[in-house]
Amino acid sequence: QVQLQESGPGLVKPSETLSLTCTVSSGSISSYYWSWIRQPPGKGLEWIGYIFFSGSTNYNPSLRSRVTISVDTSKNQFSLKLSSVTAADTAVYFCARVSHYFDSWGQGTLVTVSS
Amino acid sequence: QSALTQPASVSGSPGQSITVSCTGTSSDVGGYDYVSWYQQHPGKAPRLMIYEVGNRPSGVSNRFSGSKSGNTASLTISGLQADDEADYYCSSYTTSSTLVFGTGTKVTVL
Numbered sequence: 001q002v003q004l005q006e007s008g009p010g011l012v013k014p015s016e017t018l019s020l021t022c023t024v025s026s027g028s029i030s031s032y033y034w035s036w037i038r039q040p041p042g043k044g045l046e047w048i049g050y051i052f053f054s055g056s057t058n059y060n061p062s063l064r065s066r067v068t069i070s071v072d073t074s075k076n077q078f079s080l081k082l083s084s085v086t087a088a089d090t091a092v093y094f095c096a097r098v099s100h101y102f103d104s105w106g107q108g109t110l111v112t113v114s115s
Numbered sequence: 116q117s118a119l120t121q122p123a124s125v126s127g128s129p130g131q132s133i134t135v136s137c138t139g140t141s142s143d144v145g146g147y148d149y150v151s152w153y154q155q156h157p158g159k160a161p162r163l164m165i166y167e168v169g170n171r172p173s174g175v176s177n178r179f180s181g182s183k184s185g186n187t188a189s190l191t192i193s194g195l196q197a198d199d200e201a202d203y204y205c206s207s208y209t210t211s212s213t214l215v216f217g218t219g220t221k222v223t224v225l
Contacts (some may be wrong), residue, residue, distance in 0.1 A: 002162070006156045026168065033213070037216075038183065044118070044204065044216060044217075044218055044219040045153075045204050045206075045216040045219070046162065046216065047206075047213070047215060047216060057214055058211075058213055059213075060116070060213060061116060061211075061213070094160060094161075098150070098214070099177075100147075100149035100166075100167065100208045100214075101149070101151035101163060101166040101167070101206065101207070102151070102153070102161070102163060103163050103166070105160040105161060105162075107160055108160050
């Protein structure tokens with residue numbers, strides 16, 4: 001069973017860029033799509049975007065101008081960058097394997113935007 | 116894209132059946148058989164319970180079932196158990212090749 005683990009800073013200052021990495025283990029990153037999802041405290045899930053192992057991407061239209069997802073197949077990792085963050089970007093960020101559904105999830109990591 | 120619409124809460128007694136609805140549009144729920152359902156206990160990652168409208172992953176109890184009619188999908192939990200108390204989210208693929216989640220439903224076992 002593939003396993004995913006998010007990593008990155010838990011605190012980001014307003015206007016800066018949030019950067020997270022998801023490491024995939026017990027399976028190859030190749031031949032699959034990989035996604036980021038977030039959940040603000042006490043609120044619902046929001047899909048951020050996905051990337052194919054070849055590098056093609058698609059993003060949530062509401063975040064498209066600020067999001068970049070990239071992949072490093074040599075490290076079995078994919079990454080999220082979210083620019084110009086505000087307090088509204090405070091959330092638990094999950095990475096997941098995706099086809100038309102999310103079948104494997106990381107445990108999630110809380111990122112707080114605060115000065 | 117707008118979130119799919121779910122009731123905020125649904126409750127039932129142990130042993131009963133409950134149904135959670137998920138309403139979208141012809142651009143998402145109604146356009147594809149790519150509706151999935153997730154269970155989330157507090158502080159945990161979501162867990163896939165149903166994919167492609169009515170398919171259960173290995174390890175998910177057959178008490179969970181899914182269906183779809185038009186722009187509305189449904190998750191039914193039969194023989195309700197205490198551990199079924201959780202938040203449930205639907206998700207759908209869309210005509211823009213994006214994915215969208217529902218607003219979420221809190222299921223309470225009375």
